[in-house]
Amino acid sequence: xxxxxxxxxxxxxxxxxxxxxxxxxxxxxxxxxxxxxxxxxxxxxxxxxxxxxxxxxxxxxxxxxxxxxxxxxxxxxxxxxxxxxxxxxxxxxxxxxxxxxxxxxxxxxxxxxxxxxxxxxxxxxxxxxxxxxxxxxxxxxxxxxxxxxxxxxxxxxxxxxxxxxxxxxxxxxxxxxxxxxxxxxxxxxxxxxxxxxxxxxxxxxxxxxxxxxxxxxxxxxxxxxxxxxxxxxxxxxxxxxxxxxxxxxxxxxxxxxxxxxxxxxxxxxxxxxxxxxxxxxxxxxxxxxxxxxxxxxxxxxxxxxxxxxxxxxxxxxxxxxxxxxxxxxxxxxxxxxxxxxxxxxxxxxxxxxxxxxxxxxxxxxxxxxxxxxxxxxxxxxxxxxxxxxxxxxxxxxxxxxxxxxxxxxxxxxxxxxxxxxxxxxxxxxxxxxxxxxxxxxxxxxxxxxxxxxxxxxxxxxxxxxxxxxxxxxxxxxxxxxxxxxxxxxxxxxxxxxxxxxxxxxxxxxxxxxxxxxxxxxxxxxxxxxxxxxxxxxxxxxxxxxxxxxxxxxxxxxxx
Numbered sequence: 298x299x300x301x302x303x304x305x306x307x308x309x310x311x312x313x314x315x316x317x318x319x320x321x322x323x324x325x326x327x328x329x330x331x332x333x334x335x336x337x338x339x340x341x342x343x344x345x346x347x348x349x350x351x352x353x354x355x356x357x358x359x360x361x362x363x364x365x366x367x368x369x370x371x372x373x374x375x376x377x378x379x380x381x382x383x384x385x386x387x388x389x390x391x392x393x394x395x396x397x398x399x400x401x402x403x404x405x406x407x408x409x410x411x412x413x414x415x416x417x418x419x420x421x422x423x424x425x426x427x428x429x430x431x432x433x434x435x436x437x438x439x440x441x442x443x444x445x446x447x448x449x450x451x452x453x454x455x456x457x458x459x460x461x462x463x464x465x466x467x468x469x470x471x472x473x474x475x476x477x478x479x480x481x482x483x484x485x486x487x488x489x490x491x492x493x494x495x496x497x498x499x500x501x502x503x504x505x506x507x508x509x510x511x512x513x514x515x516x517x518x519x520x521x522x523x524x525x526x527x528x529x530x531x532x533x534x535x536x537x538x539x540x541x542x543x544x545x546x547x548x549x550x551x552x553x554x555x556x557x558x559x560x561x562x563x564x565x566x567x568x569x570x571x572x573x574x575x576x577x578x579x580x581x582x583x584x585x586x587x588x589x590x591x592x593x594x595x596x597x598x599x600x601x602x603x604x605x606x607x608x609x610x611x612x613x614x615x616x617x618x619x620x621x622x623x624x625x626x627x628x629x630x631x632x633x634x635x636x637x638x639x640x641x642x643x644x645x646x647x648x649x650x651x652x653x654x655x656x657x658x659x660x661x662x663x664x665x666x667x668x669x670x671x672x673x674x675x676x677x678x679x680x681x682x683x684x685x686x687x688x689x690x691x692x693x694x695x696x697x698x699x700x701x702x703x704x705x706x707x708x709x710x711x712x713x714x715x716x717x718x719x720x721x722x723x724x725x726x727x728x729x730x731x732x733x734x735x736x737x738x739x740x741x742x743x744x745x746x747x748x749x750x751x752x753x754x755x756x757x758x759x760x761x762x763x764x765x766x767x768x769x770x771x772x773x774x775x776x777x778x779x780x781x782x783x784x785x786x787x788x789x790x791x792x793x794x795x796x797x798x799x800x801x802x803x804x805x806x807x808x809x810x811x812x813x814x815x816x817x818x819x820x821x822x823x824x825x826x827x828x829x830x831x832x833x834x835x836x837x838x839x840x841x842x843x844x845x846x847x848x849x850x851x852x853x854x855x856x
Contacts (some may be wrong), residue, residue: 299752304588304677317843326491327748329728330355330833331339331353331354331355331356331357331368331371331372331614332353332354332372332374332397332800332830332833333351333352333353333354333366333367333368333371333372333373333374333768333836334351334352334353334354334373334374334376334446334802334804335351335366335373335374335375335376336349336351336375336376336377336378337349337350337351337376337378337379337380337381337804338379338380338381338580338807339352339362339380339381339794340380340381340743340771340772340775340794341382341383341384341793341794341795342382342383342384342775342776342779342780342792342793343772343776343780344501344772344773344775344776344780345689345772346772347380347745347772349364350362350363350365351364351365352366352381352515352794352802352828353365353366353368353371354800355833356833357799357800357832357833358564358595358677358798358799358800358833358855359794359795359796359797359798359799359800360796361428361626361796362794362795364641364661365683367782369390369545370604371445374828374835376827376828378487379804379805379806379827379828380771380804380805380806380807381794381802381803382409382775382778382779382792382794382802382803382804382805383775383778383779383780383792383793383801383802383803384409384410384411384412384735384779384790384791384801384802384803384829384831385408385409385411385412385729385755385778385779385799385803386410386412386414386728386778386779386782386783386786386791387405387410387412387414387656387730387731387754387790388414388570388605388728388729388730388782388785388786388856389414389417389541389572389573389605389607389730389731389732390413390414390415390417390730390731390733390734390735391415391417391420391732391733391734392405392413392419392465392511392734392735392736393415393416393420393421393422393467393735393737394422394436394437394442394462394495394720394734395412395442395742396456396459396461396465396550396735396737397440397442397455397456398440398441398442398457398459398740398741398742399438399606399735399737399740399742400459400462400846400848401462401737401842401844402461402462402735402848403735403736403737403738403742403822403842404733404735404736404751404752405463405735405751406462406463406831406836406837406842407732407752407823407826407837407840407842407851408732408752408753408754408755408756408812408822408823408824408826408830409755409756409778409803409805409826409829409850410463410755411457411463411464411791411801411802411803411830411831412463412464412465412466412687412788412851413463413465413466413735414466414467414468414485414507414541414782414786414797415465415467415468415509416467416468416469416470416506416510416689416729417468417470417512417541417572417732418470418472418510418511418512418515418543418572419454419470419471419472419473419510419511419513419515419518420438420470420472420473420510420512421449421467421469421470421473421510421595422437422444422446422452422453422454422469422514422597423446423447423448423449423451423453423473423478423501424447424448424449424452424469424473424474424497424500424501424744425444425446425447425448425452426447426478426497427476427477427478428476428477428478428480428481428628429473429477430444430477431670432473432617433473437466437739439668440741441741445723447503447505448500448501448504448787449467449469449500449501449506450469450501450504453465453467453504453505453850453852454850456850457849457850458467460822460846460848461846461848461849461850462831462832462836462842462845462846462847462848463735463831463848464791464832464848464849464850464851465508465848465849465850465851466786466788466851466853467505467506467850468503468506468507468508468509468510468539468541469497469502469506469508469509469510469513469533470509470510470511470518470741471509471510471512471513471518471521471526472511472512472515472517472757473563474494474497474498474509474515474529475494475517475518475520475521476517477497478493478497479492479494479517479629480517480627481516481517481520481625481626481628481630481776481851482520482626483516483517483519483520483622483623483626484520485522486525486527488545491525491528492516493621495528495529495532496537496540498529498532498533499532499536500626501624502532502536502538502853503536504852505850505851505852506538506570506853507538507539507786507787508533508538508541508567508853509529509530509533509538509540509541509784510538510542510543510572511526511540511542511543511621512543512621513543513544513545513547513624514543514618515541515543515552515618515677516622516625516626517625519545520622520766522559523560523561523646524813525563525782526540526561526565527561527565530562530564530565530567531565531566531567531717533565534565534566534567536853536855537567537787537854538567538568538853539567539568539570539571539785539786539787540561540562540567540568540569540570541569541570542558542561542569542570542571543571543572543573544557544558544571544572544705546710547575547576547577548576548577548581548656549578549579549580549581549656551575551576551584551585551588551711552584552587552588552591553808555571555588555592556591558571558602559591559592559595559600559602560847562595562600562601562602563595563598565598566814568601568602568785569601569602569603569606569793570602570603570604570605570785571592571602571603571604572604572605572730572732573605573606573607573612573730574588574589574604574605574606574721574727575600575606575612575713575717575718575721576588576717577657577710577712578657578712579610579656580656580657582714582716582717583716583717584612585720585721586651586720587727589604589720589721589724592604592726593726594680596726598795600843603726603727603728603781603785604721604724604726604727604728605727605729605730605782606718606722606727606728606729606730607719607729607730607731607732607733607750607754608716608718608722608750608754608757608758608761608762609713609748609750609757609818610711610712610713610714610715610752611710611711611712611713611748611816612708612709612712612713612748613708613709613710613732613733613747613748614707614708614710614734615705615706615708615749616662616664616695616698616699616704616706616707616708617632617699617704617706619649619653619662619695619697619846620632620636620645620649620651621648621649624636624747625643626643629703629832633700633703633704636696636699636700637700637809642696643688646692647744649692649750650692652695653680653691653692653695654692657710657712659679659680659681659684659691659695660679660680660681660682660710661679661710661711661712662679662680662695662709662710662711663678663679663680663708663709663710663711663816664676664677664678664679664680664683664698664706664707664708665677665707665708665709665746665747665748666681666706666744666745666746666747666833667698667702667705667706667707667747668702668705669701669702669743671701672698672701672702673696675698676745676746677746677816677817680694683695683698683765695704700834706734706748707745709746709748709816719762719766719768721764722758722762722768722769723768727777728777728778728781728782728785729755729758729774729777729782730754730782731750731751731754731755732748732750732800733748733750733751733754734747734751735749735751736751736752736819736820738820738821738822739822743780743820746816746817747819747820748815748816748819749812749815749816749819749821751814751819752812752814752819752820752822752823753813753814753821753823754802754812754823755778755810755823756805756810756812756823756824756825756826757811757812757823758774758777759771759774759805759807759810759825760811760812760825761812762774762844764807764808764810771807779791779792780793785853786853787853788851797831800830800832800833801830801831801832802828802829802830803826803828803829803830804827804828804829805825805826805827806825806827807825808825809824809825810821810823810824810825810826811824811825826840827839827840831847832846832847832848832849834847835848
């Protein structure tokens with residue numbers, strides 16, 4: 298199926314550049330078989346001090362590192378002192394759908410990301426069975442993508458057939474598994490249902506998944522108890538996979554939720570990755586210091602648990618997160634019906650107003666995207682501002698917007714503080730993730746005002762937190778972006794610059810690298826990312842996308 302790329306992007310054979318003849322293509326591919334990257338400040342991903350050197354590539358593999366290297370017939374790229382690092386690994390991405398909509402992965406590849414880990418927060422587009430089929434179809438409605446796959450393996454093949462600029466590693470979404478077998482019901486699975494859920498997880502792992510993820514604040518994943526998650530995580534552990542979790546609470550209950558994630562890791566014997574670790578709300582500031590101590594203690598006891606983080610004080614999610622989870626028992630249609638019931642609204646008003654109005658503040662939640670044209674004027678405005686415009690109280694304004702948009706409202710929420718973000722970011726326990734889909738300033742992916750992390754996460758770490766603040770050494774920041782997430786996933790041939798590894802590389806200017814995407818103007822590519830190479834093929838040359846799609850679907854090496 299043809300992707301909806303908007304007004305730009307290659308067509309036809311994805312390996313050809315626009316206007317390029319077949320002969321020119323073959324000559325270019327032959328040239329790219331051998332590359333010599335000269336005069337680089339090499340930060341190799343280990344955390345060790347940088348060094349000057351040249352790097353020789355052949356057929357997508359790093360074959361030599363040294364000074365004054367020569368390679369007859371190779372294309373020579375003089376980096377003129379740019380930092381050369383392994384390609385960045387986005388350990389927490391949500392490009393499950395957008396990799397099919399626009400495989401150029403514009404906002405990700407242009408910030409130096411060469412591998413995205415999708416399937417996070419309990420959501421994955423496969424396996425598709427039961428109620429998950431209609432749910433995924435609704436998600437892709439209007440994007441030009443028809444889910445013509447069923448199994449996890451078929452979904453991965455669909456990405457391969459479509460082509461991709463970045464490598465893709467995929468997790469199984471627990472919410473998708475639960476929806477496929479149970480639907481969106483607030484109850485425990487029956488024994489035969491749990492057995493089938495375990496079967497789907499096992500099959501998906503065998504088809505290449507790297508593990509399973511939960512989104513324990515989102516229905517239906519939130520309806521699972523600890524025992525259910527342990528049962529599924531044991532299957533993943535037996536196949537050498539990882540358990541990534543959006544924990545059950547990132548506010549007042551963040552300590553208990555962190556302890557639950559660790560308990561799952563201990564009971565299931567599985568590696569645990571706590572996603573986008575944070576503590577939201579003014580009264581919860583500083584709690585990340587306690588949770589990171591808990592993680593350190595768990596590691597001392599032999600439990601393999603780490604976390605990831607994005608470098609912003611705002612989160613992003615659906616506006617429906619303000620509603621009690623019980624409201625979604627039975628699915629979205631029943632939730633909408635309940636929102637239209639005056640008695641139900643009266644019951645939940647106090648709880649929502651106390652949490653959103655008093656603890657967080659209605660002014661801290663800003664609408665980032667809607668679908669109805671009549672509501673587009675609300676994008677970029679807080680719920681307080683929308684209430685003033687509409688003459689309603691903030692609670693009513695939020696509920697009316699959710700009803701009008703059939704619950705599909707994305708928001709940015711300013712709920713963290715800079716001190717906490719810096720603390721988690723500088724911890725040796727954290728790696729870096731965008732927590733975002735790939736975007737582009739054109740086509741269907743250029744709509745709305747998404748969180749700027751989709752465009753700026755990795756350059757922001759390198760510019761603000763390394764160069765400007767000195768919160769991290771350059772070498773340690775690169776380790777968090779490369780070898781650390783690679784090791785978590787068990788991807789042993791990427792994440793380092795050393796002979797024999799795959800040539801996924803990024804070259805950037807440490808003096809100018811900077812994120813320029815903002816909350817009010819988010820669709821802006823970063824500065825200073827000059828070259829991005831995927832499997833030996835330049836996808837970004839001198840800051841511009843080449844239109845090539847050399848990315849691969851990575852599959853977990855099952856035991």
